[in-house]
Amino acid sequence: MTTVTSRPTTVELEKPPELEVLNMTKQFGSLVALDNVSLHLKPGTFHALLGENGAGKSTLVKCIMGFYMPTSGKVLIDKQTQTIASPRDAHKYGIGMVYQHFTSVPAMTVAENLVLSRYDSANVINWQREYEQLQTFMDTAPFQVPLDVPIAQLAAGQKQKLEILKQLYLKSKILILDEPTSVLTPGEADEVLGLIREEVTAGKLSVLMISHKFREVTAFVDEVTVLRKGKFAGHGFVKDLSVADMAEMMMGERREPNPVEKTIHPDPKAVLEIKEIHANKDNGIEAVCGVSLTVHSGEIVGIAGISGNGQRELVEVLAGQRVATSGQIVVSGSPYRATRAEMFKHKVFALPEEPLRNACVPHMTVAENMALRTFDRTPQSHGVLLILKAIRQMAQGLIQQFSVKTPSPETPISNLSGGNVQRAVLARELSAQHINLLIAANPCFGLDFAAVEFIHDQIVAARNQGVAVLLVSEDLDELLKLSDRIMVISGGEFVYESSIAEADFAAIGRSMAGH
């Protein structure tokens, strides 16, 4: 006690402020995104904000950060009401946010990005002095990132670390993290969150983290506040709550995660054979360095890997979006070059990542996008004429069957939310009578629990009917749940392979990291 009172000023400076949100409401026109929500972030605690997509989590933190003006309600910092009109104001009170998407400039170096992020930097930059100061800062930071490397060359984990370092560099005392681990491997996520946890335990930081992952919440978080449909749905200490309790608060009903039921497929045949495929990245550097793989009917083969290790290029080659520099793809015994005719003949379907970019025409309607596979065949066309009525009817059926939330089949698909675009593409790809091969890449990226479960069920159902599934994902939990066989890609080569029964979590993590 005496030591604390003898140096009160430094202790005061080190301590993060207390943040309270009182009765905050935010309306967008007639839509109430946030309805009378309160939240209390005590100094030196790790607080999680839970909720499904559209529950108002992002709206709440954007109101705190000054991106949005709340319709009513107030923010208290150290018991004083403060108006935060812009992120710059938030910075003044020591609040900094790490966004879900990286906000560093890809073509600039780490040092340039850090200097740029400062609000008070001089007009002319003395690089020698800045480098010295940055190096001093890096030496004391919880994790290190090389200063003179362009962001584009950093791995996802390093980028996420940089985003957090940026806030520490700006001397933020309250960190708001928006799903900070969505692009990290479990190992990287544990490392980053663990180091932040140490700073919190030391009393140097308060953290408010938006998360979907209960594993991380139970491992690192002190308190949770749960939102549901824009309203406050619960609060509590993690030590008093079970995962089922938290899930119940989020979804309003108790729901156990249902295990996937797999049936063994009789008489498996090789459907997809990849032989020594090589492919280049956009910049001409080799990304896929000779991979070979066979997927049998009624089997899900999972490919794990940290993004940027060639899996994107491999999927693009399989989907016909990229030309392989050498190697061969064989589907059902005959060579496959991903032409439209071959896709139709061999019944190959794909669920690529970022479906709006890779599998949709954004300005076309939902119905037109759902007909992209079939519009040139009967009954949707007659000679050169399209039968619009048939296209519309099919779309209506699929919208209902796959519960795609869209105002009408005539809405441009780019107006739909990410989860519904994903559902619409899934509907198109899985609606065919016969499917031989399904190629899926990160099919659940950024979706909420309900949507993830739905998509997982659909993929397993397809597998049980004898479809060969190649599943590329950055989410190891997803791969372990769905796959029959798992492979790890690192540096453009497969470095690990095992059946799911014999899969070793630690070995997979090590081979993903390239060891």
Added chain:
Amino acid sequence: MAAEALGWWGVPLAIAAGTMRGGTPFLFVSLGECLTEKSGKINLGLEGTLLMGAMSAYAISYLTGSPWLGVLVAGIAGVFLGLIHGWLSQQPRVNDVAVGIAMIVFGSGLAFFLGKPFIQPSAPQLATINLAAAGAPPALQSALQISPLFLLGVAIAPFLHWFFKSTRWGLFIRAVGDSPDAARAMGLSIFNVRMLSVVAGSFLAGIGGASLSLYYPGVWTERISSGQGLMAVALVIFARWNPIQCLWASLLFGGAQALGPALQSVGIEQGYYLFNAAPYILTLIIMIITCSPKRTLTGVPGALGTDN
């Protein structure tokens, strides 16, 4: 003609001189376009800006007798066209390339309309710096007359390089051009940064126009630019958005342009038009070499020409 007395030696000499003369407008326009594109906008309209600059520089120089005032007004004419482009091209659902083409037509049309009375009279030219000794052959003397505008351009290139690397504003422009989302998260106004970049780029292009009409060829005609503004856009790609490389690329293009006249001056008449087409052929070759469906360009600003 000047090269005649020196015989075949006149060819490299004429090309060297032409490099400095003909390279000057390329240099200014490409530096202007480089600045504009670094902020993520494309300004094809610099062809129109170049003509407008050439016309206004010539007219002001003729009317006031001061060629330097002409240079300044050429820059201001560029600013005027840049404001239109910067505002129009940032409206929702407006495409930079379409606006740029409209601005080529508008800028050149305006220049031809206002410039009609100035085709005949001869305006005072910018003074040049003579590098050759007084006793040197006259051909050498005329070849080594260097425009202060050329030197200015040569100085601007490294300045711009330093500006992008070591100033806050330079970093802002690169951030806006490479990742508007990141810039927005920093609280920057994308509109203002791009507006200022487009306007400053157009100012430089206007001065490039002044070098056409007040230095080389030193007249005002409607065919004076012959597409140099558009070639400068290709040149920026060739230079990988690097101001220093813009300088070398401009000199290369200027040299290519001087090839035809240099060969003509030593009596090679055959294929004259073909040699005059050298810069255009060079543009095509560069486009073919640099554009590949399998590779992305290094150095290209991430948000160049996109809608956000």
